[in-house]
Amino acid sequence: MSSSPARTDDPRTDEEQTHLDLVYARLDRMRATTGKRLAATLRESGGTPQAQSERESYERMYVDELTKFDAAEHNLYFGRLDMLDGETRRIGRIGILDDDDADTTLLLDWRAPLSRAFYLATPAAPEEVARRRHIRTRHRSVQVVNDELLTADDASAEDVGHGDVVNESALVAALNTARTGEMTDIVETIQREQDLIIRSTHRGVTVIQGGPGTGKTAVALHRAAYLLYTHREILSRSGILIIGPNSDFLDYIGQVLPSLGESGVLLATIGELFPDVHARADEPRATREVKGRLAMLDVLKRAVRARESLPRTAIPVNFEGYAVEIDSELIKAARGKARSSRRAHNQAQSVFLRSALHALAARHAAAIGSSLLDGSQMLSSSDIADIHADMSRDTDIRATLLDFWPTLTPQDVLRELLADKAALRKCTPGWSDEDRAALHRSPAEDASDLTPADVPLLDELAELIGYGTAEAQAREKEQWRRQLAEAQDALDILTGSAPQDLEDELDPEILMAYDLIDAEQLAARQTQTSRATTAERAYGDRTWTFGHVIVDEAQELSAMAWRMVMRRIPNRWMTIIGDTAQTGDLAGTTSWSEVLTPYVANRWQLRELTVNYRTPAEIMTYAARVLRRVDPGATAPTSLRKNGIEPVAIRAEPSRLAATILEAATALELTGLTGIVVPDAIHPMIAQALANIGEAHDKVTEAPGTDTDASGQVANPRPRLHTVTTCKGLEFDTTIVVEPAELIDQSPRGFSDLYVALTRSTQRLIVIHSRDLPAELADMPTA
Numbered sequence: 001m002s003s004s005p006a007r008t009d010d011p012r013t014d015e016e017q018t019h020l021d022l023v024y025a026r027l028d029r030m031r032a033t034t035g036k037r038l039a040a041t042l043r044e045s046g047g048t049p050q051a052q053s054e055r056e057s058y059e060r061m062y063v064d065e066l067t068k069f070d071a072a073e074h075n076l077y078f079g080r081l082d083m084l085d086g087e088t089r090r091i092g093r094i095g096i097l098d099d100d101d102a103d104t105t106l107l108l109d110w111r112a113p114l115s116r117a118f119y120l121a122t123p124a125a126p127e128e129v130a131r132r133r134h135i136r137t138r139h140r141s142v143q144v145v146n147d148e149l150l151t152a153d154d155a156s157a158e159d160v161g162h163g164d165v166v167n168e169s170a171l172v173a174a175l176n177t178a179r180t181g182e183m184t185d186i187v188e189t190i191q192r193e194q195d196l197i198i199r200s201t202h203r204g205v206t207v208i209q210g211g212p213g214t215g216k217t218a219v220a221l222h223r224a225a226y227l228l229y230t231h232r233e234i235l236s237r238s239g240i241l242i243i244g245p246n247s248d249f250l251d252y253i254g255q256v257l258p259s260l261g262e263s264g265v266l267l268a269t270i271g272e273l274f275p276d277v278h279a280r281a282d283e284p285r286a287t288r289e290v291k292g293r294l295a296m297l298d299v300l301k302r303a304v305r306a307r308e309s310l311p312r313t314a315i316p317v318n319f320e321g322y323a324v325e326i327d328s329e330l331i332k333a334a335r336g337k338a339r340s341s342r343r344a345h346n347q348a349q350s351v352f353l354r355s356a357l358h359a360l361a362a363r364h365a366a367a368i369g370s371s372l373l374d375g376s377q378m379l380s381s382s383d384i385a386d387i388h389a390d391m392s393r394d395t396d397i398r399a400t401l402l403d404f405w406p407t408l409t410p411q412d413v414l415r416e417l418l419a420d421k422a423a424l425r426k427c428t429p430g431w432s433d434e435d436r437a438a439l440h441r442s443p444a445e446d447a448s449d450l451t452p453a454d455v456p457l458l459d460e461l462a463e464l465i466g467y468g469t470a471e472a473q474a475r476e477k478e479q480w481r482r483q484l485a486e487a488q489d490a491l492d493i494l495t496g497s498a499p500q501d502l503e504d505e506l507d508p509e510i511l512m513a514y515d516l517i518d519a520e521q522l523a524a525r526q527t528q529t530s531r532a533t534t535a536e537r538a539y540g541d542r543t544w545t546f547g548h549v550i551v552d553e554a555q556e557l558s559a560m561a562w563r564m565v566m567r568r569i570p571n572r573w574m575t576i577i578g579d580t581a582q583t584g585d586l587a588g589t590t591s592w593s594e595v596l597t598p599y600v601a602n603r604w605q606l607r608e609l610t611v612n613y614r615t616p617a618e619i620m621t622y623a624a625r626v627l628r629r630v631d632p633g634a635t636a637p638t639s640l641r642k643n644g645i646e647p648v649a650i651r652a653e654p655s656r657l658a659a660t661i662l663e664a665a666t667a668l669e670l671t672g673l674t675g676i677v678v679p680d681a682i683h684p685m686i687a688q689a690l691a692n693i694g695e696a697h698d699k700v701t702e703a704p705g706t707d708t709d710a711s712g713q714v715a716n717p718r719p720r721l722h723t724v725t726t727c728k729g730l731e732f733d734t735t736i737v738v739e740p741a742e743l744i745d746q747s748p749r750g751f752s753d754l755y756v757a758l759t760r761s762t763q764r765l766i767v768i769h770s771r772d773l774p775a776e777l778a779d780m781p782t783a
């Protein structure tokens with residue numbers, strides 16, 4: 001294999017540099033033109049609300065374009081195909097046409113159909129490609145050119161690739177690059193099996209199952225970018241939602257889509273999917289497991305029904321000097337009507353109230369209007385209607401009735417249910433005391449401390465209660481009313497501050513604010529101005545339905561979480577990504593079919609990824625043994641590379657675990673990003689110990705984030721401390737796994753947890769233990 005440094009004696013470098021200059025010159029012209037257009041739009045003002053709204057959409061479009069151009073700046077042009085018929089295709093991060101008369105294509109977007117052969121062609125299936133060229137650039141200058149000749153009989157092929165692996169040298173270079181703690185895009189080296197998923201045309205549910213490091217997350221993100229490119233019209237309006245396991249993970253992947261020029265995607269954890277709720281609190285595994293069970297649905301239904309209660313004894317209320325009684329019989333009849341309306345609780349309240357008032361008015365009429373002679377009703381129907389109307393205006397009567405059918409919020413119902421042992425017992429008939437105890441939370445706990453597992457329960461309650469629909473509309477109406485009032489004020493002020501001489505004798509030639517716009521139009525303009533991106537609007541609206549949903553680490557979702565996710569995507573166009581061997585959450589799944597059958601029967605397709613791009617073979621040898629303990633029939637993904645670094649095990653005194661971690665880090669002169677994965681129970685202790693020792697060494701941090709040196713450059717990042725739950729989906733150059741025997745013991749899914757921990761590494765694995773190593777790791781070389 002050969003590569004060409006940037007020098008002028010390689011004609012390929014010169015040729016590509018010439019093209020690169022052309023492409024960047026055009027990008028600069030596009031940037032300048034869009035910048036000018038944006039400036040001109042920003043200078044404009046006034047006009048009809050429609051003109052204003054058009055201006056805003058142009059503004060947004062120009063800003064989006066500029067963002068896209070900026071995102072494309074780095075490694076803009078990276079690939080070239082010379083086809084058998086002589087055609088040359090140049091592939092880059094975005095498509096660029098020249099501004100000549102012929103609109104010559106200078107660069108094809110990597111997502112365009114014509115670019116596809118760049119990712120698919122192999123010597124065995126060359127896809128009409130004679131030569132694939134990989135161009136590595138830096139700061140607008142060509143650094144390296146690699147050619148792959150795909151015609152099988154060509155003896156001068158430099159980089160023929162192995163089997164299905166394409167762009168192998170570029171791929172290995174990418175995989176060996178030190179990690180920064182932020183995921184990068186892989187447009188230059190997408191592999192065949194990955195490309196087939198990224199560009200899948202399937203419009204239903206696609207499950208991508210693959211072992212650790214097979215690029216599932218990378219594929220998911222590139223699929224989002226591809227779908228936005230191919231179905232921009234629909235998806236830019238309805239949006240794409242990507243669900244990830246925790247906020248560290250979302251931070252880790254957060255830059256990938258912007259680097260691909262896409263910003264309209266909503267990234268969220270399950271705990272963030274309910275507007276205005278930030279569920280970050282932790283809770284025991286057993287509690288998470290119980291909250292994730294489908295049986296919670298009945299519990300919540302019962303909790304809501306329990307709020308539709310009956311009076312124990314008749315309640316006397318005063319109505320126009322008469323005593324009327326609200327008793328169980330009356331409430332029960334109204335409750336029956338409301339329930340049989342089949343509306344959600346809050347929406348059925350009007351049925352309940354109408355029916356109860358009707359019965360109460362009838363009773364009262366009977367009491368005061370019956371003839372003493374024969375008991376017949378002497379009041380006319382309009383008299384009775386008057387009583388009904390008066391009663392419905394009577395605040396005491398309304399309040400007393402509504403005690404038995406109150407307006408509910410999901411937060412209140414859930415908080416009160418979990419804090420009240422008696423209510424819990426009533427709502428969980430047949431449950432074990434242990435499961436009930438797992439659900440109970442002390443009323444003293446901070447009510448705002450919701451956990452991620454609470455969020456699907458809130459969402460379910462919102463459905464049962466009808467919250468976030470009527471309420472959201474009412475809120476919207478209220479907001480509109482306020483906006484209207486503000487607009488009116490603004491207009492009044494404008495008119496009021498007109499020069500006095502105009503006030504006295506209005507010059508008909510001078511247009512006043514009122515002549516240009518009325519309050520309603522002004523309010524509408526304010527709405528336009530505050531119009532957020534699709535992702536922002538979707539985030540604030542529980543009832544938003546997306547065009548496409550991608551769930552990453554999907555094996556961790558509970559049955560209740562799936563219900564919530566499915567409500568966000570009625571068209572069921574989804575990409576579900578995960579590895580059932582890595583399931584750590586006790587409420588998570590080990591069977592895709594079990595999860596999906598209730599929603600799409602068997603109408604879903606499974607795609608598999610088989611190559612591990614992250615973990616070197618030396619580490620996978622041990623991880624594969626652990627996998628066999630998770631599932632004896634499972635096959636570990638094949639590592640793409642060996643790196644010659646054997647994992648090592650270091651024995652420590654139980655009291656010196658933290659000290660040994662630091663000693664190992666120092667002695668081995670670790671470079672790049674280091675992740676330390678510890679069992680849950682000792683996490684606080686290790687964190688504290690590392691903080692104490694680390695203060696002197698300034699070495700370990702719990703929080704993610706990169707460190708910068710004095711010049712503002714990213715320096716060797718400090719090691720990060722994790723539990724298995726928080727390291728899901730992340731990767732480090734070096735992983736230090738602490739006390740594997742404890743990781744196994746801490747959960748019924750302990751072997752899955754250990755499997756996850758062992759496979760985070762891109763280069764080196766160190767195991768530190770005070771207990772004996774599990775048999776699977778027992779022969780690891782010691783240090």
Ligand SMILES: Nc1ncnc2c1ncn2[C@@H]1O[C@H](COP(=O)(O)OP(=O)(O)OP(=O)(O)O)[C@@H](O)[C@H]1O
Nearest residue numbers: 186189190191212213214215216217218613614729
């Ligand atoms: N085609 C590729 N080119 C370059 N890098 C790749 C490619 N595919 C995957 N990678 C890299 O391999 C690493 C693992 O990918 P990713 O995190 O997407 O795997 P995963 O299957 O989601 O793993 P896990 O199940 O452990 O979360 C990442 O650094 C990713 O950038």
